[in-house]
Amino acid sequence: MTAQPQQQPRRRPASSGAPPPPPPSAFRVPGALRRTNLVSLPDGYRASVEPPVTSDGFLGEAFVMDSQEFLCWLSDYYRDDIVTLRLIIRMMGMQKPGGTVEATQSRLAELLKVKQSQISRSLKDTGSLGVTAKVKAGLYQLHPRLSLRGGRVPMEPRPGTRAQGTLKVDQLSLLDAIEDNPDLPGAFKELRQLPDPEEKPLREDKTRAQARAAKKGRTS
Template structure:
């Protein structure tokens, strides 16, 4: 696995192009999304607090919080837990291998690994009832994303 960071990237070129156009008026949201994409683990998990993201980008936490709200509303990312986020694999996925539990594997052996499969990950996330609908129904680049419904 001799690529930068020991993994391979399956970031959609169409998605990167879409981001450049869609966030033309919101550089903070664009920077936050690029930061998240660049720090994801195989499978799209990001372990970082908003404070760490703000520090890494040299932005005010208020701007990071607002930007995160915008990318949540678009279904590009969702918060799994405090300081743990999941990027939508339909748009961007850091591939590679992840460690997996293997019953009966001796403790002195290296952990078992498996390759991250984008379609399998999408199916697993689709079956998870805790995942927001906006995340599951992400419209892929090339089409205009749905705007969040106004509360009324």
């Protein structure tokens, strides 16, 4: 009895208009995730491993970039101060890598369509809490525990070199730099916790307005 050759099954012709199948997902291929952790480096190169970019614990215990916890606190604490609330949100949107905001008080007042005196008052209040700090005229810093835009910033060239490189900024490195900077206000350097919004007293002008309203109600 002779062996008969096995007949190959017929295949349907592929449709010319059908898109190519998607590449296999790393989560469906056994061992793919382990393989992605292997990095081949050329001779003479080395790599370093850095910890996850996070803070040492603050409010929600895991603060990275624009924290939802801070936005919630902001809306509660400045519920009676719409100018300061709008100002911080605007500065969060304007910040450059590293959390710096390049704008004068007059420019901020122009953007918010308020008086410059209101901007000055708001920055004084947020500065006393450690939320913001004035670095120099026209340059402010948002605290990296609360709000941070990561990225790379220009680096001053070293003595004897003309090339100017860039430096990667993250939350932990900025927190270390703040502690080592003697020019920053103490409230900004020592920020560890924000006040409870429920314990915040009304602004003086709000208190006076309530007193006038109460007095008017007694005389009418």
